[in-house]
Amino acid sequence: MKRVLFTFVLFTLVWQPLYAQQAIETRLGYTYNDKYEFSDEWQYLSTDLFLFNGSKFSRVLNEVERGVKKNKKNYGDNLEYLFITAQLKNIKLFGNDEIVYPLYNFNVTTDSKKDYSAQVSDHLEVVRIIDKMPLTTTNNSIDALIQAKAITNDQGDQMFGLVATQLTNISKMATSPPAAVLSLVGEFGNLLSARTKKREYKFSSTIRLYEGQDFDTRLHSVRVYVFVPGEVKTVTLKPARLEGFLNKGVPKLERKQLEELIGYKDYPYMVVVNYKSLYKMDVLTGDEVTQDLIEKRRQKIETAHSNHMVNNETYRQEKLYVEFLRIFAEMKQHLNSYRLNYRNNSPEVNAKNLFAIMQEYKRLRGTFDAREQEFATNSTYKSIFRSEYTAILSNADLYLEGDHNLKGGKGLVNTLRELENNPKAWTTPAQREAALVKLYAVELPKPEYLSASVEGEAMVRLTKKLEDMQYAEVFAQDVQKIGQLQANDQTIDQRTALLEKSAASKCLSCREKVKEAAAEYNKRYEAYKLQEELKKKSALNKEAEQQVFTYLKRQLCIQNNLQAAVASLTGGADQYMARVSEKNTELANNIKLLDEHNKLDLNAASLQRVQDYNLRLEQLMKDVENDYNMIYSIDRKICQCEAG
Numbered sequence: 001m002k003r004v005l006f007t008f009v010l011f012t013l014v015w016q017p018l019y020a021q022q023a024i025e026t027r028l029g030y031t032y033n034d035k036y037e038f039s040d041e042w043q044y045l046s047t048d049l050f051l052f053n054g055s056k057f058s059r060v061l062n063e064v065e066r067g068v069k070k071n072k073k074n075y076g077d078n079l080e081y082l083f084i085t086a087q088l089k090n091i092k093l094f095g096n097d098e099i100v101y102p103l104y105n106f107n108v109t110t111d112s113k114k115d116y117s118a119q120v121s122d123h124l125e126v127v128r129i130i131d132k133m134p135l136t137t138t139n140n141s142i143d144a145l146i147q148a149k150a151i152t153n154d155q156g157d158q159m160f161g162l163v164a165t166q167l168t169n170i171s172k173m174a175t176s177p178p179a180a181v182l183s184l185v186g187e188f189g190n191l192l193s194a195r196t197k198k199r200e201y202k203f204s205s206t207i208r209l210y211e212g213q214d215f216d217t218r219l220h221s222v223r224v225y226v227f228v229p230g231e232v233k234t235v236t237l238k239p240a241r242l243e244g245f246l247n248k249g250v251p252k253l254e255r256k257q258l259e260e261l262i263g264y265k266d267y268p269y270m271v272v273v274n275y276k277s278l279y280k281m282d283v284l285t286g287d288e289v290t291q292d293l294i295e296k297r298r299q300k301i302e303t304a305h306s307n308h309m310v311n312n313e314t315y316r317q318e319k320l321y322v323e324f325l326r327i328f329a330e331m332k333q334h335l336n337s338y339r340l341n342y343r344n345n346s347p348e349v350n351a352k353n354l355f356a357i358m359q360e361y362k363r364l365r366g367t368f369d370a371r372e373q374e375f376a377t378n379s380t381y382k383s384i385f386r387s388e389y390t391a392i393l394s395n396a397d398l399y400l401e402g403d404h405n406l407k408g409g410k411g412l413v414n415t416l417r418e419l420e421n422n423p424k425a426w427t428t429p430a431q432r433e434a435a436l437v438k439l440y441a442v443e444l445p446k447p448e449y450l451s452a453s454v455e456g457e458a459m460v461r462l463t464k465k466l467e468d469m470q471y472a473e474v475f476a477q478d479v480q481k482i483g484q485l486q487a488n489d490q491t492i493d494q495r496t497a498l499l500e501k502s503a504a505s506k507c508l509s510c511r512e513k514v515k516e517a518a519a520e521y522n523k524r525y526e527a528y529k530l531q532e533e534l535k536k537k538s539a540l541n542k543e544a545e546q547q548v549f550t551y552l553k554r555q556l557c558i559q560n561n562l563q564a565a566v567a568s569l570t571g572g573a574d575q576y577m578a579r580v581s582e583k584n585t586e587l588a589n590n591i592k593l594l595d596e597h598n599k600l601d602l603n604a605a606s607l608q609r610v611q612d613y614n615l616r617l618e619q620l621m622k623d624v625e626n627d628y629n630m631i632y633s634i635d636r637k638i639c640q641c642e643a644g
Contacts (some may be wrong), residue, residue: 023064023230024148029237029269030224030262032246038220043073043311044132044277046087046217047144049103050255051127052292053268054120057082060267060331061108061150062118079108079150081195082118085162086129086272087145099184100162101129102191105201108150120268126255127203132215134309139193144272145224163188215277219250223272224262237264279314284325286395289332294325321385322608324367328392331360335399335406348406351445357400358409359455363397365417408441412459413440419462432470436506439463475502475510479517496523526607532598532617533610537602540617544598551624552591557641558584558631565638580635587627594620 061079084104109117123629167188187203194201222242226235242261252359262271282297301322334356342350368389375381400410415438418425426432439459450456478498485491495518502514562581569577597620602613632639 001581004324007303024060024150025228025230025232026146026148027226027228027232027235028223029226029235029264030222030242031241032222032239032243034219034221034246036218038276038312039383040313041380041384042276043135043277043279043314044215045088045135045220046131046133046275046277047129048253048273048275049086049127049129049144050258050271050273051084051104051120051124051268052122052259052262053265054118054122054124054273056266056268057106057118057120057148057227058116060227060229061118063231064150065116067229067231079116081151082106082108082120083149084270085147085149087147088130100165101184101203102187102201103127103129103203105191105194107198124202129203132217134311144223146269146270146272148227152564153455160192163192175542215280217251217275217277219246220254221273221274222246222253223273223616226264226267226269228267232267233498235267237262237464279310279380279384281318281321281388283388284392286328286332286392286399289325289329289392291326291329294322294329297325298322313378314384317375317378317380317385319389320371324364324371324389324392327360327364327367328396331357331364331396332399334360335402338406339402347443348445350444352449352556354405354442354458355444355450356407357406358413359453361396361400361410362413362455364393365413368393369417369421373400406444408438411438412441416459416462419466420458426469428464429470429474433464433506436463436466436470439466440506440508464509467507470505470507471510471513475507475514479513482517482521485521487521487528492525495525530607530610533607533614537610537617540614540621541598544594544617544621547624548591548595548598551587551628553586554628554641555584555591558587558638561638561641580631580638583627583631583634587624587631590620590623590627594624 045434061082064224065079082105083102084106086100086101086103087099104120106118106120110119165187181337191201192203223238224237226237228235239262241263242258245257245261252275253271258271262269281500282300298319299313301310301318304310305312310318334353338350338353341353345353371381371386371389375386397410400406415435426435439462444450444459445456447460450460475498478501482495482498485494498514502511505511562577562584566577594617597613597617599612602609605613628639
């Protein structure tokens with residue numbers, strides 16, 4: 001395409017000279033700039049052109065020919081055309097070259113009095129020459145250079161020269177000119193065709209890059225240009241009504257409004273209305289985000305930037321946002337895996353899946369924090385992108401409300417982030433305890449697995465730091481005290497209280513250290529209790545030995561009394577005596593058991609064995625005493641056998 005354009009341009013340049021300045025002048029009669037502060041992201045321009053008092057061009061042509069006072073003749077030959085053009089600056093699509101838009105080419109005729117007449121209607125439709133075209137800068141002084149030229153019958157080459165120059169500029173733009181540029185090439189073709197066929201020409205190919213896009217658009221500026229002969233020194237408009245109307249905030253200007261508000265009737269004039277549009281990014285919901293969609297978005301913004309459809313800052317923000325979306329997409333993939341396999345996987349696999357979700361969620365939050373800090377004063381970020389970041393984060397938060405594990409994981413990440421970013425959040429024991437509750441809210445993989453990642457290593461490191469501080473401030477002094485205590489029944493409550501205190505804490509390492517200290521105390525306490533039990537055993541041995549002698553004597557007495565009683569009975573022992581004899585036999589057996597148990601040698605026995613021994617000895621002593629008391633309660637006479 002570029003080669004075809006260049007060949008056509010070269011041919012045209014060889015045969016057509018450049019046009020010369022004519023005597024119709026374009027005077028700027030009124031300027032209005034909206035007071036709104038347009039920031040960088042208002043990067044697109046739309047321009048509407050309204051031509052008024054078209055019938056007055058006949059007056060302009062005749063006054064240029066004969067002078068305002070009709071005392072001169074400027075044109076050596078008859079006028080043939082009235083050619084009106086516009087030139088806009090700061091259009092990124094056209095680079096540094098100045099592109100001229102052909103707006104109108106009207107036929108000029110003469111009547112019998114040799115007066116010129118331009119066939120221009122007073123009711124021409126608005127011409128939108130560009131629609132949402134990227135600007136090179138955010139300069140608020142957007143302007144159009146409007147020119148009207150009267151071309152005589154021997155100056156037709158001027159139009160060919162204009163076309164040649166513009167096509168040369170277009171041919172330098174790119175290897176493959178965008179459609180917007182090609183439509184302008186078509187307009188130059190239409191212009192030449194209309195001239196060749198002696199037809200009027202009007203610009204009709206509005207250059208649009210964003211068809212159907214719902215851009216936020218607002219009025220930027222208004223310019224009123226009046227076409228007059230060079231002799232006219234001043235152009236007087238009365239813009240008070242127009243300015244008052246514009247200051248109220250007008251979304252869009254219409255032809256009838258402008259004509260009534262300006263109310264100028266002397267000469268033809270053109271109103272140039274500029275609108276700026278705000279860049280509008282493609283809005284996504286969390287459910288729509290996939291890796292394929294993200295890649296399409298990346299390619300789209302790369303193409304737009306290559307074609308100068310977005311400025312550098314918007315391009316940078318879009319690339320950063322794509323990175324953010326990739327993190328979110330990774331989190332969604334892990335979340336889907338977790339949901340699909342939760343019931344089938346082992347606890348260890350589920351823990352790893354959950355941790356992967358937490359990793360991406362933490363990266364997502366951290367990335368947003370970085371954007372907030374870096375672009376705190378960046379209007380493009382704050383006005384356009386920030387709301388989309390927060391929308392994606394809201395989706396992520398909502399996904400993590402799916403079950404208690406996901407909720408716990410979200411709480412863990414948010415707690416970890418707070419601890420990392422705000423050291424004052426963990427200065428008191430209560431704060432640290434609350435943080436540890438969150439950090440241990442879910443089952444995570446083993447520390448060695450966690451430490452292999454940045455996020456996991458941060459969890460392990462910060463959790464250890466919290467627990468070290470909690471132990472030092474809350475438990476260390478008590479542990480040291482327990483280590484120095486003499487273990488006995490008076491101090492055992494202190495050990496128990498410390499164990500209960502550690503059991504109420506989420507500090508796992510604190511619990512372990514308290515358990516170790518309590519275990520050392522328990523060893524000392526067991527040694528103490530062993531000595532106490534051995535002392536008790538010694539006393540019980542003496543008491544048991546005395547009891548054996550005492551009750552053995554009583555048992556033998558009862559036995560003798562029973563034998564005598566039975567012998568005195570006619571017909572032998574009766575049932576009553578037999579039952580008492582059985583009880584006395586039980587007493588004899590228990591006395592024997594007591595004597596045997598009392599004589600056992602325990603050697604280096606443990607506390608438990610000594611305790612069991614003492615309990616058994618006490619029980620046997622009670623059994624012997626109870627057996628005797630029962631016989632005594634049945635028949636005191638049989639028990640009265642002891643001398644003195």
